[in-house]
Amino acid sequence: MNNSHEGLEQGLLRLCNTRLRPKAPITAETGLLEQGLLDSLLVMDLVNSIEKQFGISIENAEISPRNFRTVRALAVLVASRLNGRKVSAELGNP
């Protein structure tokens, strides 16, 4: 895992620990769904916060259990969106 991905994961951990107000600190492998840390309001709050903080857009279809199972899974999603944006910028798309 490279430094930028670790930094991304740390940023998401900070965000989740702030927004989800867990009883015990959330780690990268904490089961967000398994432990009932997410409800529909918090998912929307988290998605909006991620979009604002990282300057990306998350598609409706990406609000899936696969992407929200853990912070690590969420980091993979955000990284893919960031990479998509970078590729898009290199190709000269807005």
Place this chain on the structure above:
Amino acid sequence: MLWPLKRPAVPVKEIPTWSLYYLTACPTPADPTIIWGSDVPVAGLEAYLRRVNAEADVLISPAHVLVRAVGRCLAEHPEFNRRVLRRRLYDFQSVNVIMPMLGSGRGPEVCLFCDVDRKTVAEIAAEVWKQARELAKGTSEWLRYERLFRSIPRVLRGMAMRHLLLHTNWVNWPAALWGHRQLRAAAMINYLGHRGAPPMRMFKPSRFPVDACTLNVTMGPTESDTQAAPLFVRADHRVVDAYQLGQFVAALRLYLTEPELLDPAPVAAEAAPA
């Protein structure tokens, strides 16, 4: 102190949209309302969510199961899927519900979900996420109505709303012509089981001034002691009686306790050759 109130009045810009709506539109309440409170053991619901979220492509929450369960109950108890119009009762053509969701504007916005008796929980979940995202991004078509409502000058707002209510409670407007969500659904659903919500002992949802919303279903947060969530169902006594409400609540409670019953039976397995 001669005058008990401070002047001037609270500025309109500080008032949430739906509060402003009630403030300008409501007559003095006469209340033909019955409420049945119950609770739902959540073990079955939690197990169901764990199972479907392990397989589904869309994230499913208790609110989505609640929408589906209400849709199924409305289809099974059609006497609830009707509204008062001109002091008569009329059946709705389809099973629709409305549900408030948080947007980017002032307070929650009410979203309409159609044909919820015929959709799967996953289809309902996808529709809920889509509308929630549109609200958050400010691209929802319903936000146009909010802007229109707020753009009416203060002196005309009350008059305009009372005129609107006269029309919506006495005229059967075509749905396509009159896009008002509240006129197209017999039930409103509140899911208030979000994290951090305090224990709910009683909840009386407010009633829209329009006569369309016969039913309100509210589910609250799970009690850690009992592992049960409160369920309050409010119905219009002009439309149904208390024993019918009891039957409806019993059916809803069953579907929320055992959500597997909401999924259609696997037809392929039944039809498979021996």
